[in-house]
Amino acid sequence: MTTPIKFYQTGTFTVGNRLLTPEQRSVQSSEERSNALNSGHRACQGCGEALGARYVVDAAMRATHNQLIAANATGCLEVFSTPYPETSWQLPWIHSLFGNAAAVGTGIAAALKVKAQKNGTANNVRVIAQGGDGGTTDIGFGCLSGMFERNDDVLYICYDNEAYMNTGVQRSSATPMGARTATTMAVGAHPGAPAGQGKNLPQIAMAHEIPYVATATVADLRDLEAKVEKAMSIRGARYLHVLVPCPLGWGSASHDTIKLARLARETGLFPVFEAEHGEVTAVTQLRHPVPVQEYLKLQKRFAHLFGPKGDAQMLARIQADADRNIRRFKLLEQEA
Amino acid sequence: MRKQVEGSAAVAEAVALARPEVICAYPISPQTHIVEGLGERVKSGSLTPCEFINVESEFAAMSVAIGSSAAGARTYTATASQGLLFMAEAVYNASGLGLPIVMTVANRAIGAPINIWNDHSDSMSQRDCGWLQLFAETNQEALDLHIQAFKIAEELSMPVMVCMDGFILTHAYEGVDMPTQAEVDAFLPPYEPRQVLDPAEPVSIGAMVGPEAFMEVRYLAHAKQTMALERIPQIAAEFKQRFGRDSGGLVRPYRTEDAETIVVALGSVLGTIQDAVDEMRAAGVKIGVLGIQSFRPFPLAAVRAALQGAKRVVVLEKSFSVGLGGVVSTDVRLALSGLQLHGYTVVAGLGGRAISKASLVRTFTEATSDSLQSLTFMDLDWRIVNRQLEREAATRRSGPIAENLLRDVGSIASKVT
Ligand SMILES: Cc1ncc(C[n+]2csc(CCOP(=O)(O)OP(=O)(O)O)c2C)c(N)n1
Ligand code: SF4
Numbered sequence: 217m218t219t220p221i222k223f224y225q226t227g228t229f230t231v232g233n234r235l236l237t238p239e240q241r242s243v244q245s246s247e248e249r250s251n252a253l254n255s256g257h258r259a260c261q262g263c264g265e266a267l268g269a270r271y272v273v274d275a276a277m278r279a280t281h282n283q284l285i286a287a288n289a290t291g292c293l294e295v296f297s298t299p300y301p302e303t304s305w306q307l308p309w310i311h312s313l314f315g316n317a318a319a320v321g322t323g324i325a326a327a328l329k330v331k332a333q334k335n336g337t338a339n340n341v342r343v344i345a346q347g348g349d350g351g352t353t354d355i356g357f358g359c360l361s362g363m364f365e366r367n368d369d370v371l372y373i374c375y376d377n378e379a380y381m382n383t384g385v386q387r388s389s390a391t392p393m394g395a396r397t398a399t400t401m402a403v404g405a406h407p408g409a410p411a412g413q414g415k416n417l418p419q420i421a422m423a424h425e426i427p428y429v430a431t432a433t434v435a436d437l438r439d440l441e442a443k444v445e446k447a448m449s450i451r452g453a454r455y456l457h458v459l460v461p462c463p464l465g466w467g468s469a470s471h472d473t474i475k476l477a478r479l480a481r482e483t484g485l486f487p488v489f490e491a492e493h494g495e496v497t498a499v500t501q502l503r504h505p506v507p508v509q510e511y512l513k514l515q516k517r518f519a520h521l522f523g524p525k526g527d528a529q530m531l532a533r534i535q536a537d538a539d540r541n542i543r544r545f546k547l548l549e550q551e552a
Numbered sequence: 553m554r555k556q557v558e559g560s561a562a563v564a565e566a567v568a569l570a571r572p573e574v575i576c577a578y579p580i581s582p583q584t585h586i587v588e589g590l591g592e593r594v595k596s597g598s599l600t601p602c603e604f605i606n607v608e609s610e611f612a613a614m615s616v617a618i619g620s621s622a623a624g625a626r627t628y629t630a631t632a633s634q635g636l637l638f639m640a641e642a643v644y645n646a647s648g649l650g651l652p653i654v655m656t657v658a659n660r661a662i663g664a665p666i667n668i669w670n671d672h673s674d675s676m677s678q679r680d681c682g683w684l685q686l687f688a689e690t691n692q693e694a695l696d697l698h699i700q701a702f703k704i705a706e707e708l709s710m711p712v713m714v715c716m717d718g719f720i721l722t723h724a725y726e727g728v729d730m731p732t733q734a735e736v737d738a739f740l741p742p743y744e745p746r747q748v749l750d751p752a753e754p755v756s757i758g759a760m761v762g763p764e765a766f767m768e769v770r771y772l773a774h775a776k777q778t779m780a781l782e783r784i785p786q787i788a789a790e791f792k793q794r795f796g797r798d799s800g801g802l803v804r805p806y807r808t809e810d811a812e813t814i815v816v817a818l819g820s821v822l823g824t825i826q827d828a829v830d831e832m833r834a835a836g837v838k839i840g841v842l843g844i845q846s847f848r849p850f851p852l853a854a855v856r857a858a859l860q861g862a863k864r865v866v867v868l869e870k871s872f873s874v875g876l877g878g879v880v881s882t883d884v885r886l887a888l889s890g891l892q893l894h895g896y897t898v899v900a901g902l903g904g905r906a907i908s909k910a911s912l913v914r915t916f917t918e919a920t921s922d923s924l925q926s927l928t929f930m931d932l933d934w935r936i937v938n939r940q941l942e943r944e945a946a947t948r949r950s951g952p953i954a955e956n957l958l959r960d961v962g963s964i965a966s967k968v969t
Pocket of ligand 1: 377
């Protein structure tokens, strides 16, 4: 089923790959890759979600020898990839609603199980479900929690761009405090999203004690691929939370997407870790924690925190949050 | 084989005979016994291979059904009332995607006030969702319709709702003729999806469609229902040939040939209406009944043909459109456009209010002398209604209506002052 691809992957990433044996190289550096989300879709320039999805789905395709079906929630990823009569998806793909991707995934997995039983074949076809942070942490939360609780054989991927981008950048329960969105405006005594709100879905997923939970960013694409591969080696409910900067919603430069994803990790604001059955098993450590300002300053959604009228109090709280993550997940490299 | 069983058990057996591959449901009275019966079969291994999935909500139940049907599995679910409303977004989606899911609606009222008893408000609320809606008159018909429903759904690639009156049918023990597995297998071939999620031949299902094609998609949904108008009676005829029973179809006329007054209704109340009609016929009144088995697609031509010789039509409805009147009446009147008939809408039996033969005879007798109100709420207690209206006119702080009414009829104690 894999169609021949345009091999447009050049630059340091493939150069770096030359140092590796072929089987260790990035899925994207291979001409054999599925090109599951192909070019020509309508994502904005520098869209972290498009990049993340391509790496995730291609890695899952390789891990399953292309025996993969995807369910997608409503949101940017769905809208920019399937303007009828076109589709960017080179794998069987279904979009039903904003809030039900996890449950649709469950249904597909159930059907595959029965069909394999009927045909007397091994159940090799695997299922992923994917959505934005809105479709995951908010409206789709019930279905997702149900899928976790039943331990259905689905890998759910949340592409977290920290707001509802598809409908014009409104807040989600994954929007960070202080961030300006269309529904947490930069006005009043406490501009931006209020402090003390929000939902930490990786930790909620862990509380379901499912076999595998991981976080990743589009700055560490090999790490992202490795986590997808690992997730696909496991049966049962799995959750992958990927930070995907959104130039439009964050008010950042298109060329800063990767930089921002890296800074989110290096400040401690977005801890990158893996957990199995509710316990953290690995963390990506930081050599030198970066002050949060360096991350926030590149984004217009935090502009009101800086300058003469700035919000030093909020900045301090965001820094405290990053510091707490560093402590909680033991992110600092231990001195030998 | 003839069996004395509860309606729900009969439906569970019929669904099991259809060999569903994925069943997924969320409990709500009066649907529970159906899915419990199926769950037991799957767990004990008598229905295999089949996945029974316990979900966290009706919205999830329909969503799981969407996934499994799209992946090529014969899929079944059941719900009622608030459950149907809770899944509504996914109900529309299932039909838009052309997925042949079969769902039982054990008809029940919608709150507030919460009420578990039978009327048709729930499925009528989904009238325009693109599903076929077949109404069962008896438990035998409920059983038979489920077997036909899978065939209709899969041939046309559209979902089908089989509506049966909650409690009146679901919880009633009756003798039913149960087909054998071999008979059902011969009637219902395995599900062959039109469009399936399969890595061997990838398709994208559920793309974003703009103004350039959306109208066409909706029109085609309508065109398919028009095709169902032909297939439903054909499949009913095929069913009769194999199983020897008249079940399903579009409409069922009873003593309508020379009738001047024809009562139109759906579901289990048809039996009581037939009794009332028999009594009135014995007294020389030219009256008949038209049962509607297929509410969607609505059989405009069949209804018109059955009613055109009459002088008046009385639509007896177990739901209504607040602010307008009858739901079914609107459709019936469309079928009669251009004909000079007196039309009456009788809303009855809401929230499980008993529909007695005596009340029906009284109401139909008023209709035959054209002294019936065009919109009548049968057996409505005007004393309660008027007392509440007076109270509301007197003060804006009169409290929740249902609580006031219950206090008036003495069901709950008045507040101690
Ligand atoms: C039931 C329902 N409510 C609201 C919407 C409108 N809606 C579509 S996408 C979306 C936001 C998507 O945000 P997110 O899941 O974070 O994905 P993103 O677009 O940011 O990738 C909303 C609110 C909808 N489609 N369905
Ligand atoms: S709005 Fe953001 S998430 Fe959506 S396509 Fe543009 S960059 Fe990507």
